[in-house]
Amino acid sequence: MRTPISYFLVVSAMLFAIGTVGVLVRKNALVVFMSIELQLNAVNLAFVSFSRMHGNLNGQVLAFFSMVVAAAEVVVGLAIIVTVYRRRRSASVDDVSVLRG
Amino acid sequence: MLDAVWVIPALPLAGAVANLFLGRRLGTKAGWLGTAAVGAAFAVTVAVLLDLLALAGPERQHIVDLYEWIAAGDFRVQVSFLVDPLSMTMAMVVTGVGALIHLYAVGYMEHDPRVGRFFAYFNLFVAFMLVLVLADNYLLLYVGWEGVGLCSYLLIGFWFERPAAASAAKKAFVTTRIGDAAMLLGIVLVFVHFGSLEFGPVLGWGTSPSTVTGAGPSEGAATAIALLLLAGAVGKSAQLPLHVWLPDAMEGPTPVSALIHAATMVTAGVYLVVRSHALFEMSEVALTAVLVVGLLSAIYAALASIGQFDLKRALAYSTMSQIGFMFFAAGMGFYAGAMLLLVCHAFYKALLFLTSGNVMHGLDDEIDLRRMGGLKADMPVSATWFAIGALSLAGIPPLAGFFAKDHIVGFAYLSGRELAWVLASIGAFLSALYIARPLFLAFFGARRNPSHAHEAPWRMHAPLAVLAAGAVVSGLLLGFRAEGVLARFLEPALGLAEPGHADLSEAVLIAISIVLAVAAVGLAWFVWASGRVDWEAFPERQPELAGWLSNAFYLNAFYAWLVRAPGMGLGRGLRSVDDRIVDGAVNEVAEDVERASRLAPVLQSGFVRSYALAFLLGAVALLLFLGLRS
Numbered sequence: 001m002r003t004p005i006s007y008f009l010v011v012s013a014m015l016f017a018i019g020t021v022g023v024l025v026r027k028n029a030l031v032v033f034m035s036i037e038l039q040l041n042a043v044n045l046a047f048v049s050f051s052r053m054h055g056n057l058n059g060q061v062l063a064f065f066s067m068v069v070a071a072a073e074v075v076v077g078l079a080i081i082v083t084v085y086r087r088r089r090s091a092s093v094d095d096v097s098v099l100r101g
Numbered sequence: 102m103l104d105a106v107w108v109i110p111a112l113p114l115a116g117a118v119a120n121l122f123l124g125r126r127l128g129t130k131a132g133w134l135g136t137a138a139v140g141a142a143f144a145v146t147v148a149v150l151l152d153l154l155a156l157a158g159p160e161r162q163h164i165v166d167l168y169e170w171i172a173a174g175d176f177r178v179q180v181s182f183l184v185d186p187l188s189m190t191m192a193m194v195v196t197g198v199g200a201l202i203h204l205y206a207v208g209y210m211e212h213d214p215r216v217g218r219f220f221a222y223f224n225l226f227v228a229f230m231l232v233l234v235l236a237d238n239y240l241l242l243y244v245g246w247e248g249v250g251l252c253s254y255l256l257i258g259f260w261f262e263r264p265a266a267a268s269a270a271k272k273a274f275v276t277t278r279i280g281d282a283a284m285l286l287g288i289v290l291v292f293v294h295f296g297s298l299e300f301g302p303v304l305g306w307g308t309s310p311s312t313v314t315g316a317g318p319s320e321g322a323a324t325a326i327a328l329l330l331l332a333g334a335v336g337k338s339a340q341l342p343l344h345v346w347l348p349d350a351m352e353g354p355t356p357v358s359a360l361i362h363a364a365t366m367v368t369a370g371v372y373l374v375v376r377s378h379a380l381f382e383m384s385e386v387a388l389t390a391v392l393v394v395g396l397l398s399a400i401y402a403a404l405a406s407i408g409q410f411d412l413k414r415a416l417a418y419s420t421m422s423q424i425g426f427m428f429f430a431a432g433m434g435f436y437a438g439a440m441l442l443l444v445c446h447a448f449y450k451a452l453l454f455l456t457s458g459n460v461m462h463g464l465d466d467e468i469d470l471r472r473m474g475g476l477k478a479d480m481p482v483s484a485t486w487f488a489i490g491a492l493s494l495a496g497i498p499p500l501a502g503f504f505a506k507d508h509i510v511g512f513a514y515l516s517g518r519e520l521a522w523v524l525a526s527i528g529a530f531l532s533a534l535y536i537a538r539p540l541f542l543a544f545f546g547a548r549r550n551p552s553h554a555h556e557a558p559w560r561m562h563a564p565l566a567v568l569a570a571g572a573v574v575s576g577l578l579l580g581f582r583a584e585g586v587l588a589r590f591l592e593p594a595l596g597l598a599e600p601g602h603a604d605l606s607e608a609v610l611i612a613i614s615i616v617l618a619v620a621a622v623g624l625a626w627f628v629w630a631s632g633r634v635d636w637e638a639f640p641e642r643q644p645e646l647a648g649w650l651s652n653a654f655y656l657n658a659f660y661a662w663l664v665r666a667p668g669m670g671l672g673r674g675l676r677s678v679d680d681r682i683v684d685g686a687v688n689e690v691a692e693d694v695e696r697a698s699r700l701a702p703v704l705q706s707g708f709v710r711s712y713a714l715a716f717l718l719g720a721v722a723l724l725l726f727l728g729l730r731s
Binding site: 020024032093098099 | 702705707708709710714
């Protein structure tokens with residue numbers, strides 16, 4: 001018996017919502033970063049679910065692309081966070097507001 | 102040799118170019134280069150003159166066509182030079198006196214750091230002056246006319262670090278420009294009425310190949326042309342009412358004052374009138390205007406000169422007065438007399454100016470007559486030169502000025518102009534008075550300057566000796582009688598003036614003129630050198646009269662009032678229009694844009710989380726929009 005597609009989508013939506021709230025309310029850059037990863041993975045889950053529903057591989061391929069982009073993004077993002085932390089002894093995103101107009 | 106006349110202006114032009122490019126490297130040798138260029142031009146002029154003299158009288162007119170300058174339909178202008186007695190007389194004065202003054206300037210400008218530039222301008226002036234006097238048409242003459250004006254501007258303002266020199270240069274340029282504009286209109290009218298600008302067809306002599314299309318002017322048109330040309334001449338020659346620039350022009354180096362503002366350029370107006378005499382003779386009004394302008398300027402400037410304590414300004418007014426006499430002579434139709442005075446004046450006035458240069462050198466640029474006095478002990482040679490020049494100008498026989506001035510004053514009587522004769526005699530008396538005054542104030546009487554004046558070196562005296570010789574003998578040689586050597590030489594170009602015969606004989610007239618001159622010099626000695634008159638207290642005892650004389654009847658102040666206040670008002674008005682309307686519109690737009698742009702930074706808080714919220718809201722709004730639409 002196959003689990004209905006809606007289950008997966010609900011989990012995916014919940015994960016995305018949790019990630020979004022994390023991005024918006026947390027100050028620590030690392031936590032914000034993890035929340036972004038959560039959003040990405042929620043979307044990956046939705047891709048894979050749709051792939052199964054439609055019975056083709058398009059969604060799974062797209063999920064792989066998404067993971068590659070996420071991995072690259074982590075490399076750059078973490079490097080920035082570490083550099084900012086070294087400079088300011090803080091990883092708060094609100095402290096990095098030098099570019100305000 | 103006659104065809105080589107173009108070499109005469111080309112030589113100083115080449116000197117000017119050489120000095121312009123190499124002047125800095127040549128250093129003090131620049132002066133010798135410049136002097137050599139003008140000296141060579143003088144030699145060529147003499148050669149051309151000898152060739153001209155070899156021709157028979159009526160054939161003494163040779164036109165050298167170089168090339169066609171402008172060809173536009175009927176309007177054709179050649180670059181062509183005219184060799185005739187009148188142009189050669191002028192060229193001799195310009196190159197001869199010019200070479201001597203160049204030689205003097207070598208010593209005078211020795212210590213100036215910009216000596217190369219000085220001689221470049223000085224040579225350029227000579228080149229333009231020669232173009233002016235040798236030109237065969239009015240347009241080429243106008244080229245020279247404007248060229249000498251430019252050089253005059255550059256040389257008056259040669260020491261441009263001094264604000265007085267810079268503004269004097271501007272004043273000279275702008276004032277003469279008024280006359281030049283009128284003259285240009287006159288030249289245009291000449292073309293309209295004669296269909297040509299060449300002297301031959303316009304002045305009614307010679308057989309020129311160009312076709313004359315105009316029918317010749319009516320008397321009214323001739324009057325207009327002549328008066329417009331006269332306006333140009335008045336501006337250039339510093340006659341009333343455009344004379345105000347000449348006294349200020351003395352801010353230039355003294356050789357410049359001697360060459361440009363005494364001997365040559367300021368006499369260009371006289372040359373123009375004499376050259377165009379056929380035009381002036383078409384209109385009684387124009388000739389009378391020349392006469393009146395000349396006579397008034399002569400007397401006005403003579404009175405103003407008496408009021409000056411600045412040696413060079415006194416000489417400047419004297420120049421204006423002498424040129425007034427030349428205009429006076431030309432206005433009576435006595436052109437040869439005007440030319441004789443022009444030649445003699447070039448000698449003695451250049452001599453006087455250069456000697457005053459010696460005095461300034463000797464006294465560390467002291468120019469105030471009140472701080473001179475008794476200089477003949479320190480500078481005996483310069484004192485001799487100044488005395489020769491002054492007595493020549495004063496009209497003491499047998500010096501040059503006596504003959505030159507006496508012919509003119511006498512002619513006034515002999516041609517039946519008794520009133521003009523009386524006025525001219527008063528002018529002659531005042532001339533002798535005003536020129537004897539600086540002689541006695543500077544070189545005689547009590548010593549009023551404690552510093553010891555040193556005499557100038559020999560190479561500054563050498564040109565002075567030649568000029569002094571000219572100031573002594575030129576009248577005797579060229580104009581012993583009114584129909585003298587110069588008058589007969591000029592006859593093919595100018596004709597001979599025919600004075601009527603009046604009841605006083607010439608001998609009586611000569612006697613009157615000698616008595617007046619001697620009396621004036623004696624009076625000057627009594628007032629300014631005998632020590633019996635306290636002339637220094639005069640401004641206090643007669644403040645009004647002294648003010649009128651020393652300020653030249655306040656004409657300068659009057660012009661300033663006439664031009665300055667409305668000019669400043671206009672300027673202020675235009676400036677407020679510019680500030681409020683033109684700039685105002687631009688500034689207002691810029692300020693509005695800036696004010697609007699101040700709102701934008703509010704959006705850019707720098708907080709990443711608020712950006713993320715914006716993304717989210719945007720995405721939700723987009724989804725809602727899409728969802729609701731379908």
